[in-house]
Amino acid sequence: MSATAATSTQDRQKLEMVALSAPAVVFTVAMIAFPVVYTIWLGFQTFSSTGKQSFAGLANYSKLISDYEFWHGLWITIALFVLSLVLQLVFGVWLALVLFHAKRLPGIVRSLFISPFMMPPVVAGMMWLVILDPSLGAANYILQSFGLPPSDWLASPTWVIPTVALIDSWQWTPYVALIVLGGLQSLPPSVYEAAQIDGASPFKTFQRITLPLLLPTIVTAAILRSVDLLRFFDIIYITTQGGPGNASNTLNIYGFRVGFEFFNFGYASALMLTLTAIVFGAVLAFNRLRGAVAW
């Protein structure tokens, strides 16, 4: 008797679990899983200028291989990704060390440090657009008052990608710093005491002890930033829309414009699926790396 009662309780429990997760699962399938499958199907379709669609096989993907804009976009995406990630990790670790040694951090200071990455990227784009204006902006005034040559910043095909990387790094370096700070605070103090007894210099201690122990945290920060950097959109779309010319036309911007400016949904789908594969590939690679540096 008790056995059947137990099974019925367990069955009821299972049913309740299904009921609890059902809304989220149904929503996720309808808004995420099904649309992705639909995009895969769209990738095999071609849309004529009149909007008529027909099956195209792998035509969109063979177009991809011979499309100069695709390879250019891929190069821009990777350049922006590497440049921003290096800037944010280097300065993030530096900032974390500074914060760590400051000992006491009042809440107001923390609030100020999180303010760049909590504001909309669109707002960051707006404010930097004004600061970096080539003729009237404050940035060039500061450069010139130090006797440095002014720059065209976002209006220069050469400098637009480094400039966008700089804006994004302004927004997200404090985020990386706070993650690394969390890692620093969780390191066992005993290893430092041992190093001090051995008379290791601060630099040697950092190089031989702190950095290796921090690597898993740094790689985690790198994963979280990579996901955003590879699909960079907001700041570029607000400031340059991919310009000047096509100098900041990342894959995500290019795919968006193919889809919603030229309404070629088939080719846009192929572009977006390729970009998604790149993002997932990067995450898997970093995950491997995190496994390798774990302690």
Place this chain on the structure above:
Amino acid sequence: MNDAANTDRWIRWLNTMQLVLAGVLIMAPTVWMVLSSFKPSFEVTAYPPTLSFSPTLENYVELTRTTPFLSYALNSLIVTVGSTTLGLVFGIPAAFAVSWTRITWPAILTLAARMAPGTLFLLPWYVMFRQIGMIGSYTALILSHAVITLPIVIWVLLPSFDGIPRSVFEAAQVDGCSVTRILWRIALPLVASGVAVSAILAFVFSWNYFLFALVLSNGDTKTLIAAAFNFIGEGSTQWGALMAAATLIALPPLVLAALVQRWLVSGLTLGAVKG
């Protein structure tokens, strides 16, 4: 001995200087934006840029006079509150079920939205919503933004639910409580602060999100973030009004984030880091 104390003081001074330098670099652009928004229009574009001026609200008045700023703000509020509510209603029970059963694939599936580029979803949504005539509707905007809020709610709450000792639930089960009752009466009050953090983070990221509203909204349902794009086009020399708009758009997420700053970073890493 004296030497060591001197070196120590020197190092501490060096560290403070670096902290101040970092603080200035982080704050200066935002301060400049706010200052510019209070400058008289002829001074905003003055070159060399001026620091001293008589503050005025002229840019804010101009902004509300020349653009439907308030109705955009109302649209933003409707979409953000709607999608945050949806995220909480779907996410809280799902996070509880995942924590209890250790069946994690529903939570992992929602992470796809955190990793894939938004356009990947926007292309099929556009085709689908167009077919049923929902482009420009609040419903379409709220549904699309719930894709942002749901993973935040689930992944912020998962560690909170995991932190409750199993014995608490087992005792309630012995007393004949159903799972649903345990969630509402016992688990939820214990993770109330986690719910607050997840709600605020969901609100901030939904408020800040640009891409979906750019395509799925129309003139009547445009959110502030999507409208910001038009502000730039219309007033390429109207820097004062542009900076007033930027300041007002950034205000709600910054105020909310300051409230939960202590728990914010561990929440933002979606469980990847315990802070």
